[in-house]
Amino acid sequence: MPKPYPREFRDDVVAVARQGQVPLKQVAEDFGISESCLANWMRAADVEAGKRPGVTTDGSAELRELRKRNRLLEQENEVLRKAAA
Template sequence: MPAAHPPELRRRALDLVRQGNPVAKTARDLGISQSCLRNWMNHDPINAARKSGVTTDEHKKLVELRFRNCVLELKIDILACRTFASDGVGSRTPRRTRIS
């Protein structure tokens, strides 16, 4: 994955486009691809809270929390299996009786 562009570059590019500069020229002048700039433009209204949706930071947090949730559910399943296996069901050996 290519290195992320600095936030200052992103802000500058978005400001130039908002001022009416063409996307192609702005991208070329700043050394970024047009698709990169268009992605920034598509995400900008959401990050600026002008449009409903999930911000980039919220998306990252959701991904982290979903991963953590999966890990915790897996741990619960493992503990449940251990408990079931150690509760004695089907694991007892028959008692021996002494013959005198």
Template sequence: MPDTLILGFGLGKDVFVSGSSKYPQEFRREAVALARSASRPLAQVARELGVNHETLRTWVRAADRAESAAASGGDAAERELRALRKRVAELEKEKEILRKAAAYFAQEMDR
């Protein structure tokens, strides 16, 4: 078996990752970070990690989608915040108008 780099454990001989498709989340996160930062091809990084290159590619794509969804969720939150602030301003204007109207009618009743 070739030398295999196991994230968090360093370079070791005869160390293998279970053939199961269930890799720990921390391993996946570190593998994605390494794949993104490496100047080497994805297939080479996958080989060094001891995972199939398509598996690593799938993890990278999933991370990209998750980050994209999180970013667009931030935009949605900002839009909602602007809309809510606008609504608060409208309600404050309405409250002020009603306060003035109540004061006016209270004066009229005293006459």
């Protein structure tokens, strides 16, 4: 899997693409990324801005952390159940 691009780079590319002066295909070629990659970045930017429904980066991180905590609590609960038996 290729190394992810820095956040600032993605934001800059999306900003250039949103200006609409150049077709998306040309913007993607100029920055050395695929057109589908640019489309995904634009979609993610819309979600982050609240223009499109979906899970934001912060929401995703929070959900991941809550699932991890839930797993730990379930493991502790299982240990206590076995100890009580």
